[in-house]
Amino acid sequence: LIRRLAILGVGLLGGSVAKAARSLGLAQEIVGIGRDLTRLQPALRDGTLDGATTDIADAVRQANFIVLAAPVLVNERLLAEVWAGAAADAVVTDVGSTKSGIVAAAERLAGSRSLAFVGSHPMAGSEQAGYGVARADLFQGASVIVTPTDATDGRALKRVTELWEALGAHVSALDPSTHDRVVAAVSHLPHLVAFALVDAVRAFEPGAMAFAARGFKDTTRIAASEPAVWREIFLSNREALRRSTEAFRAALDRIETLVADGDGDRLETVIASIKAEREAIR
Amino acid sequence: LIRRLAILGVGLLGGSVAKAARSLGLAQEIVGIGRDLTRLQPALRDGTLDGATTDIADAVRQANFIVLAAPVLVNERLLAEVWAGAAADAVVTDVGSTKSGIVAAAERLAGSRSLAFVGSHPMAGSEQAGYGVARADLFQGASVIVTPTDATDGRALKRVTELWEALGAHVSALDPSTHDRVVAAVSHLPHLVAFALVDAVRAFEPGAMAFAARGFKDTTRIAASEPAVWREIFLSNREALRRSTEAFRAALDRIETLVADGDGDRLETVIASIKAEREAIR
Numbered sequence: 001l002i003r004r005l006a007i008l009g010v011g012l013l014g015g016s017v018a019k020a021a022r023s024l025g026l027a028q029e030i031v032g033i034g035r036d037l038t039r040l041q042p043a044l045r046d047g048t049l050d051g052a053t054t055d056i057a058d059a060v061r062q063a064n065f066i067v068l069a070a071p072v073l074v075n076e077r078l079l080a081e082v083w084a085g086a087a088a089d090a091v092v093t094d095v096g097s098t099k100s101g102i103v104a105a106a107e108r109l110a111g112s113r114s115l116a117f118v119g120s121h122p123m124a125g126s127e128q129a130g131y132g133v134a135r136a137d138l139f140q141g142a143s144v145i146v147t148p149t150d151a152t153d154g155r156a157l158k159r160v161t162e163l164w165e166a167l168g169a170h171v172s173a174l175d176p177s178t179h180d181r182v183v184a185a186v187s188h189l190p191h192l193v194a195f196a197l198v199d200a201v202r203a204f205e206p207g208a209m210a211f212a213a214r215g216f217k218d219t220t221r222i223a224a225s226e227p228a229v230w231r232e233i234f235l236s237n238r239e240a241l242r243r244s245t246e247a248f249r250a251a252l253d254r255i256e257t258l259v260a261d262g263d264g265d266r267l268e269t270v271i272a273s274i275k276a277e278r279e280a281i282r
Numbered sequence: 283l284i285r286r287l288a289i290l291g292v293g294l295l296g297g298s299v300a301k302a303a304r305s306l307g308l309a310q311e312i313v314g315i316g317r318d319l320t321r322l323q324p325a326l327r328d329g330t331l332d333g334a335t336t337d338i339a340d341a342v343r344q345a346n347f348i349v350l351a352a353p354v355l356v357n358e359r360l361l362a363e364v365w366a367g368a369a370a371d372a373v374v375t376d377v378g379s380t381k382s383g384i385v386a387a388a389e390r391l392a393g394s395r396s397l398a399f400v401g402s403h404p405m406a407g408s409e410q411a412g413y414g415v416a417r418a419d420l421f422q423g424a425s426v427i428v429t430p431t432d433a434t435d436g437r438a439l440k441r442v443t444e445l446w447e448a449l450g451a452h453v454s455a456l457d458p459s460t461h462d463r464v465v466a467a468v469s470h471l472p473h474l475v476a477f478a479l480v481d482a483v484r485a486f487e488p489g490a491m492a493f494a495a496r497g498f499k500d501t502t503r504i505a506a507s508e509p510a511v512w513r514e515i516f517l518s519n520r521e522a523l524r525r526s527t528e529a530f531r532a533a534l535d536r537i538e539t540l541v542a543d544g545d546g547d548r549l550e551t552v553i554a555s556i557k558a559e560r561e562a563i564r
Contacts, residue, residue: 123495143493172493185483185490190501193475196533198556201467204529208467209563211425211454213405218500219472223560227553234541234549245538247486249531251478256527259516267516271509274480278505281491 002027002163006063008056008078010034010043012126013095014069015134018048020167023136033059043131057085065163068094068102071232076105083109091156092117093163097125097183098237099147099176107151116156119147119176121183122169129226140168145183147176177240184240188233189248192241194223195230284309284445288345290338290360292316292325294408295377296351297416300330302449305418315341325413339367347445350376350384353514358387365391373438374399375445379407379465380519381429381458389433398438401429401458403465404451411508422450427465429458459522466522471530473512474523476505 005027007014014032021027031051034040040052053059060066060082068075068082075094079102082092092115094102099119106117124142126133144164148157161171174182198220201208234241258267287309289296296314303309313333316322322334335341342348342364350357350364357376361384364374374397376384381401388399406424408415426446430439443453456464480502483490516523540549 123493125495125497143495145493181487182490182493185487186494186498189482190479190498192534192537193479194501195553195556196530196537197472197475198560199533199536199552200471200526200530202559203533204526205463205467208464209559211405211427211464212468212563213407213425215407215504216468216472217563218503219476220560221500222497224557225553227550227557230553231546231550234537235544235546238541238544241541242538244482244486245534248478248482249534251481251485252474252527252531254481255474255478255516256524259520259523262517262520264513264517268509268513270481271477271507271512274477275506275509277484277491278480278502281494281499 002065004029004031004063004065006031006033006059006066008033008059008066008068008075008082009070010040010049010052010134011069011130012128012133012138013122013124014067015043015048015131016124016136016138017067017069017095017167018043019134019136020139022048024166026163026166027065029062031059031063039131056081060086060090063087064090065159066090066092068092068096071229072096072098072102072236073232076102076236079105080109083113083115086115088115090115091159093120093160095120095122096236097121097187097233099145099179101236103147103149103176107149110151116153118152118157118160119179120160120164121145121147121179122164123183123187124169129229137168139164142169144169144171145179146171146173147179148173149175180237180240181244184237184244188237188241189244191222191225191230192234192245193248194220198223284347286311286313286345286347288313288315288341288348290315290341290348290350290357290364291352292322292331292334292416293351293412294410294416294420295404295406296349297325297330297413298406298418298420299349299351299377299449300325301416301418302421304330306448308445308448309347311344313341313345321413338363342368342372345369346372347441348372348374350374350378353511354378354380354384354518355514358384358518361387362391365395365397368397370397372397373441375402375428375442377402377404378518379403379469379515381427381461383518385429385431385458389431392433398435400434400438400442401461402442402446403427403429403461404446405465405469406451411511419450421446424451426451426453427461428453428455429461430455431457462519462522463526466519466526470515470519470523471526473504473507474516474527475530476502477512480505
């Protein structure tokens, strides 16, 4: 049982952690922290939060479990304040989509004061954002990647893993830089590609949007994702994103060359092997 | 009422035209043409077809409505044989995803013998293929683009439009080259991008596929499309596909440059305008 659960940022992910912890009775007290108190009101009114504040130091003082659920670079920026104010027995985790930056920031702060941090990435996002779409069952059956390093406290890793499992998730561990390459590949690159696809169509043939069918809609669903969230994800995972995009351009070149050369047989072979790869993850 | 409806290629699209025409009682007789008689048996057995043959001349001789529903380049190749054998009052259409090639082929053939051809493109495909997934209601609410030119016979255009409307589709008309740019933008480019995305991920970080969530799955659903179908579509719409891919690379460059420059504010503005564009077609 958690004495006080402090959640920094009560949007889709932070709000869903709060709702799930409340409905499962995992914490005695749940406190939300935000820049704007009025935006925390819905979670207070519906009983998800016991308290709401704009004061990080105040919220984390008594907390023994702290979840950073603001946009990734905001989490990194606020970590020092969390670190300075948290109770000695506190475990800190986050829900950000990139991990190298925040894990490095935590390891720098550990030089000044020993505190337990474990990075988490619940792969349960949506193109929708905000507390209004938070759900107690968001993590049921979802995949959560935790990113311990050699410096990580074993008991903290266990407590963070247990929280996610209690929320219904499957937990895997990857080191932070492998994590960042994996999510660059299966999440950040697809978002970049979906954004570019919508942008390209409106530039190339604006009237074409009127003829968009299910293929275009599915391929670009995530192009409606939150700009403020994706700005931070792209910037915080710049290097892995750049390298995954390089791989993508090479794949695009290969298919384009076969089309330009009219090499139908090899084109069909390449598409068949891609189809098989895609079907394996269906 | 159609006297004899001849359908060349009884797969997802051809089979769905046959099933819909049968269930709506639009044709006295429905004949399927294929390379392999055994593959036409299911449609004979379930009563969708009255006859099945491998002989094009035989099937089209009595037909006054002919639908070409083989892969696009096969349709183009077989058009001469259809043209030579069809009844004088026949209307010929196709269901291919590219239109400039087949319309040009029909206009060349019209020099030898006057016959009514109108290109059609029902935008109701699927990544699945074959008669097994054909459905009588496939075209209900779907968009069908017909591609008349100055040389198109008005009555034939009317008959083809009426058939699609009877099948529940919304029909719009575009000239063949505008059509090919439109579908390059909202269908062929997204397929190329989805294929390249799967190919890139397996090259860049093969283990990442295990962490694919809904975003990746939706973005790459169409990467499981039929290789033989997409080989033909890409090759037959090479030029428009090349130009749409050029626009896509430019869009990718623009976002990548903002990320590389760390220009978060402009990045957020660009993503916000893309999000708005995408939401407009939701």
